Amino acid sequence: MKKGNRYVVFIGILMLIIITSMNGWKLVSKKVLSSKKNKKLIIARANDSISLDPAITTEIESFKVTVNLYDNLVKYEKKGGKIIPSLAESWKTSEDGLTWVFKLRKNVKFHDGTDFDAHAVQFNFERWMNSDNPYHTGYFSYWSYNFGGFPGIVKSVTAVSKYSLEIVLNEPYAPFLSTLTMPVFGIASPDAIMKYNENFRQHPIGTGPFEFKSWRAGKEIVLTKNNNYWGNDPKIDEVVFRVIESNEERLKLLEEGKIHIADNLTAKDVERIEKNQNIDVYLRPFFNIGYLAMNNQKEPFDNKEVRMAIGHLIDKDRMVKEVFNDLARPANSFVPPMLWGYHENIKSLEYNPKKAKKLLIHAGYSKGFNTTLWVMDTPRAYFPNPMLLAEFIKESLAKADIRVEIIKYSWDEYIEKIKEGEHTLILTGWTGDHIDPDNFLYTFFASDNRRTELTSNYSFYNNKEVDILLKQARQATDKEFRKNLYRKLQEIVNENTPAIPLVHTMPIIGVSNKVKGYVPHLTGKETLEDVDLISKR
Known part of the structure; x- marks a missing residue:
C-alpha cells in the first residue's frame, strides 16, 4: 500500500473512531437526560371538579385546580392577607373610588401562545358582566353575587392602551380589590374562549404556572x-x-x-x-362555616318560632365532640371568628328541648311535623362526615317530634338542586374566597342572591333592613364603620334565625415529608x- 493511501486509510479510521465516539456520547447523553426523574405531585381529594372554567363555577374543588391554570390581576400573598401584584403590576384609584386604573405586566403569554394584554382582560370582563355577550354561556353566579347582577355596579371596562386597563364603577365598592383576588376572576385566553365557548370548561387556557x-x-x-x-x-x-x-x-x-x-x-x-x-x-385556619339552611319561603320554616325551635334542639357541644371529634368550633355567627368584623358577643340559641317544644306549640305544631333534610354524599371542608352530621340532626329534631327524612345527593347534583329552592332543610357551608365579611354575609343573606340558578342565599331570606346595611357596608370606605355595620348585621340575623350556624372547622391535610x-x-x-x-x- 502506498504511503498516501495509508494516510487516507488512517484518516478514515480516525474519523470513524471520532464519529463513533460522538454517537456514543450522544447516546449516553440522551440516557443521562432521560434518566432525570419527572417530578409528579399527586394530590388525593374526595370530590372531582365540576368545571375548569372558573367564571361559571362556585365550588372549591374546581377552584383548587383553576388557581394553578389562571392568574388574576391581583392576589393575596401566600402567608397572609396582603394584596400584591399578579398580572397587574400596579394600580391606582380615584378619590371617589369609582375609577380604577391597572398597569399590566408585559411579555406574558397564555398557554396557547397568544398575548396577554389589556384587550384580553377587557374581553374577559365583558364576557363576565354582559349577559348578552355571545360567550356568556352558563351561570356566572359569582359575578352576580359580587357585583349585583349583569352588568351590576360595573359601568365600563376599557383597554386604554396595550398594557393599561381602566375600570369604572357606578358606585363605590369597598371590597373591589379583594374581590378581584377570587379564583373566579382568573384571566382566560380570549382565543380559547372563542374557539370552545360553552365547552371551554373542559379546555382551560390561562397564563398560570x-x-x-x-x-x-x-x-x-x-x-x-x-x-x-x-x-x-x-x-x-x-x-x-x-x-x-x-x-x-x-x-x-x-x-x-x-x-x-x-x-x-x-x-x-x-x-x-x-x-x-x-x-x-x-x-x-377556621375560615369557613358549616350551617343548616331552612327555606324561609316554605312552611313551616316561614315561621320564626319554628326556626328558633330548631336551633334550641341542636346540642352543638355534643355535636362537635361526637361528629367532629373536637376538631371544630361551635359557630355562633356566620362570620368566622378569625375575620375582622366578627361579633364576639353573638350567642347561639342554647340547647333547650323544652323551650323548643313550647315554641312549636305556640306556632301550631304541637305534634311536630314531617320534613326532609338534604345532604351531600362526600366530605367537604366544613363537613368531613356529612352523613354522620345528618343523622345527628335527625336524632336531635326527633326530640320535638320533628320527623326527618334524609335525602342524599352527589355533590354536583346537590349544588344544582339547592339553587332551585326545592328544599326545606339542607346542610351546606362556605369557605371564604377573600378576606372580607361581605364574602360571607352578602353571599348568604342578600335578597338579590335568591334568584333561581344564581342562588347563594339558600335560606331564601328576605329582609329590607339587612339589604340596606349590606349595601352601606359595601359602599363605605372607612373600615371601622364597615366593621360596625357587619356587627349590626350579625345581630339582626341572629335574632331572625333564617339559618342555624353549626361549626367552623379546621380542615385536615396529610402531607408526605417529601x-x-x-x-x-x-x-x-x-x-x-x-x-x-x-x-x-
Whole structure:
C-alpha cells in the first residue's frame, strides 16, 4: 500500500473512531437526560371538579385546580392577607373610588401562545358582566353575587392602551380589590374562549404556572409545568388531582407513599398520622362555616318560632365532640371568628328541648311535623362526615317530634338542586374566597342572591333592613364603620334565625415529608409553583 493511501486509510479510521465516539456520547447523553426523574405531585381529594372554567363555577374543588391554570390581576400573598401584584403590576384609584386604573405586566403569554394584554382582560370582563355577550354561556353566579347582577355596579371596562386597563364603577365598592383576588376572576385566553365557548370548561387556557393536560371525569385531572411562566419557575413537572372518595383509602395511599397530599381527612386520622414519621399534618385556619339552611319561603320554616325551635334542639357541644371529634368550633355567627368584623358577643340559641317544644306549640305544631333534610354524599371542608352530621340532626329534631327524612345527593347534583329552592332543610357551608365579611354575609343573606340558578342565599331570606346595611357596608370606605355595620348585621340575623350556624372547622391535610414548600392557604386554594419533591428530608 502506498504511503498516501495509508494516510487516507488512517484518516478514515480516525474519523470513524471520532464519529463513533460522538454517537456514543450522544447516546449516553440522551440516557443521562432521560434518566432525570419527572417530578409528579399527586394530590388525593374526595370530590372531582365540576368545571375548569372558573367564571361559571362556585365550588372549591374546581377552584383548587383553576388557581394553578389562571392568574388574576391581583392576589393575596401566600402567608397572609396582603394584596400584591399578579398580572397587574400596579394600580391606582380615584378619590371617589369609582375609577380604577391597572398597569399590566408585559411579555406574558397564555398557554396557547397568544398575548396577554389589556384587550384580553377587557374581553374577559365583558364576557363576565354582559349577559348578552355571545360567550356568556352558563351561570356566572359569582359575578352576580359580587357585583349585583349583569352588568351590576360595573359601568365600563376599557383597554386604554396595550398594557393599561381602566375600570369604572357606578358606585363605590369597598371590597373591589379583594374581590378581584377570587379564583373566579382568573384571566382566560380570549382565543380559547372563542374557539370552545360553552365547552371551554373542559379546555382551560390561562397564563398560570401549570397547563391543562387531561381530565378523566371522576378519576383525575393532570396539569403540566408551564415552561414559559412569567413568575417563579414551577419546580414540579406534573400535578395530578386524583379523586379518592374514601377517607380511609386516601390515608392508606398516603401512608404507602403512593400519593403526596391527602385533603379533607377526618379528626380520627390525626392520631394515626402523627405516629407516622413520613407524614406531616396541616390544619387550615377556621375560615369557613358549616350551617343548616331552612327555606324561609316554605312552611313551616316561614315561621320564626319554628326556626328558633330548631336551633334550641341542636346540642352543638355534643355535636362537635361526637361528629367532629373536637376538631371544630361551635359557630355562633356566620362570620368566622378569625375575620375582622366578627361579633364576639353573638350567642347561639342554647340547647333547650323544652323551650323548643313550647315554641312549636305556640306556632301550631304541637305534634311536630314531617320534613326532609338534604345532604351531600362526600366530605367537604366544613363537613368531613356529612352523613354522620345528618343523622345527628335527625336524632336531635326527633326530640320535638320533628320527623326527618334524609335525602342524599352527589355533590354536583346537590349544588344544582339547592339553587332551585326545592328544599326545606339542607346542610351546606362556605369557605371564604377573600378576606372580607361581605364574602360571607352578602353571599348568604342578600335578597338579590335568591334568584333561581344564581342562588347563594339558600335560606331564601328576605329582609329590607339587612339589604340596606349590606349595601352601606359595601359602599363605605372607612373600615371601622364597615366593621360596625357587619356587627349590626350579625345581630339582626341572629335574632331572625333564617339559618342555624353549626361549626367552623379546621380542615385536615396529610402531607408526605417529601413535599417541600407547600403552604396551605386559609381559603383552601393554593398555587403550587413553589412546591417541590425531595427524595429525603
